[in-house]
Amino acid sequence: MASVQTEAKPIVDESKALDWLRQMMLIRRFEERAEMLYQKGNKIGGFFHQYSGQEPVAVGSIGVLRPDDWVITAYRDHGHALALGMTARAGMAELLGKATGCSKGKGGSMHFFDVEKGMMGGHAIVGSHIPLAAGFAFASKYRGEDRVALCYLGDGAINQGGVHEALNMAALWKLPVIYIVENNLYAMGTSLTRSSAHQDLTIRCATPYGIPGHQINGNDIELMAKTTLECVEHARAGEGPSFIEAQTYRYKGHSISDPGKYRMRDELDSYIKKDPIEVYASILKKRGWIDDEAVETMREEVKAEIEEAIEFAEKSENPPLEAVYEDITAGPFSPQE
Amino acid sequence: MAVFSFREALNQAMTEEMERDDRVFLMGEEVAEYDGAYKVSQGMLKKFGPRRVIDTPISEEGFAGIGIGAAMVGLRPIIEFMTFSFSIVAIDQIVNNAANMRYMSGGQFSVPMVFRGSSGMAGCLGATHSHRLEAWYAQIPGLTVILPATPADAKGLLKTAIRSDDPVVFIEHEVLYPEKGEIPDGEHLVPFGKADIKRPGDDVTLITYSRSLKATLAAAEELAAKGVSAEVIDLRSIRPLDLETLVQSVKKTHRAVIVEEDWPYCGLGAGISDRIYREVFDELDAPILRVASSDAPIPYNKQLEASMLPSVPRILAAVDEVTYR
Numbered sequence: 153m154a155s156v157q158t159e160a161k162p163i164v165d166e167s168k169a170l171d172w173l174r175q176m177m178l179i180r181r182f183e184e185r186a187e188m189l190y191q192k193g194n195k196i197g198g199f200f201h202q203y204s205g206q207e208p209v210a211v212g213s214i215g216v217l218r219p220d221d222w223v224i225t226a227y228r229d230h231g232h233a234l235a236l237g238m239t240a241r242a243g244m245a246e247l248l249g250k251a252t253g254c255s256k257g258k259g260g261s262m263h264f265f266d267v268e269k270g271m272m273g274g275h276a277i278v279g280s281h282i283p284l285a286a287g288f289a290f291a292s293k294y295r296g297e298d299r300v301a302l303c304y305l306g307d308g309a310i311n312q313g314g315v316h317e318a319l320n321m322a323a324l325w326k327l328p329v330i331y332i333v334e335n336n337l338y339a340m341g342t343s344l345t346r347s348s349a350h351q352d353l354t355i356r357c358a359t360p361y362g363i364p365g366h367q368i369n370g371n372d373i374e375l376m377a378k379t380t381l382e383c384v385e386h387a388r389a390g391e392g393p394s395f396i397e398a399q400t401y402r403y404k405g406h407s408i409s410d411p412g413k414y415r416m417r418d419e420l421d422s423y424i425k426k427d428p429i430e431v432y433a434s435i436l437k438k439r440g441w442i443d444d445e446a447v448e449t450m451r452e453e454v455k456a457e458i459e460e461a462i463e464f465a466e467k468s469e470n471p472p473l474e475a476v477y478e479d480i481t482a483g484p485f486s487p488q489e
Numbered sequence: 490m491a492v493f494s495f496r497e498a499l500n501q502a503m504t505e506e507m508e509r510d511d512r513v514f515l516m517g518e519e520v521a522e523y524d525g526a527y528k529v530s531q532g533m534l535k536k537f538g539p540r541r542v543i544d545t546p547i548s549e550e551g552f553a554g555i556g557i558g559a560a561m562v563g564l565r566p567i568i569e570f571m572t573f574s575f576s577i578v579a580i581d582q583i584v585n586n587a588a589n590m591r592y593m594s595g596g597q598f599s600v601p602m603v604f605r606g607s608s609g610m611a612g613c614l615g616a617t618h619s620h621r622l623e624a625w626y627a628q629i630p631g632l633t634v635i636l637p638a639t640p641a642d643a644k645g646l647l648k649t650a651i652r653s654d655d656p657v658v659f660i661e662h663e664v665l666y667p668e669k670g671e672i673p674d675g676e677h678l679v680p681f682g683k684a685d686i687k688r689p690g691d692d693v694t695l696i697t698y699s700r701s702l703k704a705t706l707a708a709a710e711e712l713a714a715k716g717v718s719a720e721v722i723d724l725r726s727i728r729p730l731d732l733e734t735l736v737q738s739v740k741k742t743h744r745a746v747i748v749e750e751d752w753p754y755c756g757l758g759a760g761i762s763d764r765i766y767r768e769v770f771d772e773l774d775a776p777i778l779r780v781a782s783s784d785a786p787i788p789y790n791k792q793l794e795a796s797m798l799p800s801v802p803r804i805l806a807a808v809d810e811v812t813y814r
Contacts, residue, residue: 222562253595254595255593255594255595255597256595256596257595258592258593258594258595259593259594259595263593263594265593265594265595265597265598266597267594267597267598272561272598273590273593273594273598275586277581277585280554280581280582280585280586281554281586282554283550283551283552283553283554283555283557283558283582284554284555284557284558284561284586285558286551286554286555286558287554287555287556287557287558287559287560287561287562288558288559288561288562289558290555290558290559290564291558291559291562291563291564292562294514294540294559294564295564301558313550314550314551314554314581314582317546317548317550317551317552318551318554318555320546320548320551321545321546321548321551321552321555324546478596479591479592479594479595479596480591480592480630480631481591481631481633481654481655482591482599482601482653482654482655483654485630486682486729487630488627488728488729488730488760488764
């Protein structure tokens with residue numbers, strides 16, 4: 153799993169690489185501070201699933217998309233939304249349930265949406281959003297466009313029936329969709345070995361449907377980008393879906409209430425030692441694209457951006473009580489009470 | 490006005506809307522090459538081609554979700570369930586995704602689509618193919634739930650459903666498909682949320698929808714012969730509900746019987762009678778009665794199945810009770 157990152161061939165230019173490093177830092181800092189707000193002050197409610205450790209998967213793959221492509225993901229969605237360019241302000245305000253949040257305070261941590269950025273939502277029924285991605289791709293093909301849909305799911309989702317129904321139809325109809333399984337080895341507290349009869353997810357999800365499958369180190373951001381780009385080009389050329397198993401690891405428990413006792417401390421430590429953000433920073437240093445001082449400056453800027461987002465979120469208004477009946481139907485809604 | 494069958498009415502609605510709007514497409518099991526399991530989509534593949542009339546594998550959850558995704562990005566899908574009993578397989582998509590999407594995205598996404606297909610008891614189909622799930626769907630905020638009873642309403646309501654910007658659950662009763670009726674010429678649209686008084690009357694209000702309209706009208710005819718004037722209201726749209734028409738009728742008749750084919754416990758009639766009680770309790774001269782199916786799975790045996798349906802004798806017995814005869 154997620155082997156030591158090797159010197160990736162630079163498939164990006166300097167400015168994009170630095171941008172990716174910054175995005176990963178932003179996602180990491182966003183969640184570190186959100187966790188503090190969750191634990192101190194009880195400002196964030198509900199379930200809160202962190203993405204820490206998996207940042208290269210979202211940033212690398214989203215980094216090769218066009219602005220008119222679509223991205224959909226599951227409940228561990230903060231990273232994907234920020235990688236798409238959704239503001240930290242809108243994300244933090246959503247966590248605090250404010251009207252200025254990306255879903256007007258109605259979605260919460262698991263339901264970040266941003267139509268302008270092509271963020272088609274975080275979705276919290278495991279496996280349920282996989283057919284939706286095929287639907288976006290269906291629409292693209294129906295209209296003769298070359299837009300693609302990128303869909304992230306966890307390793308737990310591959311055991312859901314709807315996932316295989318969607319994979320079958322996506323392959324049958326050659327829909328321009330790329331499925332990325334973020335294999336972090338655990339579906340909540342159940343390890344892959346206890347939930348999947350076969351541990352090779354490509355054999356389970358791509359091979360049966362004749363879909364090209366790629367099993368890669370998802371924590372190698374440039375490999376992630378390169379593989380996704382290959383799949384995107386395949387899809388834009390009308391060749392249909394692809395499947396990527398991105399091997400990665402989450403630092404935190406399943407959600408904030410989970411101390412993650414089902415895994416050994418050594419296992420976690422081994423991943424933290426090769427933290428993908430640190431690894432990528434050192435690769436960029438070796439290329440001469442950044443130095444220690446600039447990394448520190450970047451880190452400080454990101455911290456300031458997150459503090460500003462928290463201030464914005466805290467100052468924002470709660471949705472008015474009448475908002476409970478808003479945005480249920482297209483026209484005015486009549487409650488049937 | 491020309492006469493058409495209920496299934497022809499539905500076919501006309503889909504055909505006219507697909508001619509009008511390229512965003513509309515039909516997807517489901519056997520809708521294309523087989524011409525529809527109940528022939529509702531007869532000839533549509535020939536007319537529109539496989540881009541817009543699409544056969545799916547037997548994968549209700551998957552193709553319902555594909556429809557929702559397509560609707561989120563601007564298409565207007567019609568998803569056919571061969572029977573609504575099979576929609577249970579897709580209910581996660583309908584409830585968690587179609588109904589919730591606008592709300593949990595803070596109004597950023599619309600899901601303009603129709604889930605339609607047959608339902609109900611229809612001749613010894615047994616427990617798994619006879620469900621009436623309208624009360625389930627009607628409980629979910631975000632869904633519009635429509636059950637037409639006549640060919641004219643079927644056409645006008647389905648056209649409105651296809652043009653709606655919200656997900657519409659459009660339930661057709663299997664035994665109604667061959668029923669014939671007049672359909673107005675030209676553009677014919679029926680709005681949602683408007684009940685239709687199919688027969689005016691003064692002594693008792695009979696509230697019904699879908700296939701039960703027929704038995705209710707027959708009961709009203711028998712009542713008329715006995716000197717009881719029954720007003721028959723066809724709800725057509727069960728969410729949104731036209732409470733105003735019900736209230737005005739009960740204010741006039743002071744008695745009501747709800748005739749529904751679904752199950753009695755937590756059924757649609759339970760919610761509707763509750764609303765009427767709270768609006769016009771002082772106007773009522775008798776408790777509101779409900780004629781529903783028996784509280785049992787649907788049996789295969791013909792006699793047992795028939796005993797469950799809201800029949801004319803069961804409706805008449807309920808009217809006798811509320812009129813203290």
